[in-house]
Amino acid sequence: xxxxxxxxxxxxxxxxxxxxxxxxxxxxxxxxxxxxxxxxxxxxxxxxxxxxxxxxxxxxxxxxxxxxxxxxxxxxxxxxxxxxxxxxxxxxxxxxxxxxxxxxxxxxxxxxxxxxxxxxxxxxxx
Numbered sequence: 001x002x003x004x005x006x007x008x009x010x011x012x013x014x015x016x017x018x019x020x021x022x023x024x025x026x027x028x029x030x031x032x033x034x035x036x037x038x039x040x041x042x043x044x045x046x047x048x049x050x051x052x053x054x055x056x057x058x059x060x061x062x063x064x065x066x067x068x069x070x071x072x073x074x075x076x077x078x079x080x081x082x083x084x085x086x087x088x089x090x091x092x093x094x095x096x097x098x099x100x101x102x103x104x105x106x107x108x109x110x111x112x113x114x115x116x117x118x119x120x121x122x123x124x125x126x
Contacts, residue, residue, distance in 0.1 A: 006050040008042065011074075013116045016041040016054035022115050023052055025093040026078065052076075062117020066099060076120040083110055086122030095120075 013019045020031050020041040029043040032051060036042050039056040063072040080086035087097070087110060095112040098119060109123040 008051045008053040010040075010053040010055045011118060012057035012060050013054050013118075014056070014058060014060045015116070016056050019054045019114060019116055020052075022094050023054075026089060026095070027052075060116065062113070063119055065111075065113075065119045066101065072119045075118065077109070078120060078122050079125055080122050081125055083108070083122065083124050086110065086124065090122055 011019065016039065017031075017036075020036075020043055023029065024031060024043055027043070029046060029052070032042045032044040035044075035051070040053060042051040042053045044051055061070050064070045065072045078086065078090075080089065090110075090112045091097070094115050098111040098113050100107070100111060109121045111119055111121055113119055
């Protein structure tokens, strides 16, 4: 039996291009125009891994994290050298910092929301 390979990680959103542009700024990745259209936009991983994709969902509702009223379903962890660097990159890209979980105030990660309200974390290298 052959090994399976991840083809993409897709995030539902109301505006795929806008969200792809945000994550492109954050990660330094470029949109793969050949694989993209109005309903699906892919960011190519420059190291050759699976792309990060953004899929149109006109009924997308932002997560209410840390409340579970509208759950986050999944989130991305972005590794950075320092939390200060991660914070600056996230804010400059257009993220909003979310409250740190009370039991994780000294943790090596910080929580942010992308422009469509998906939580993600920046995590300092150990």
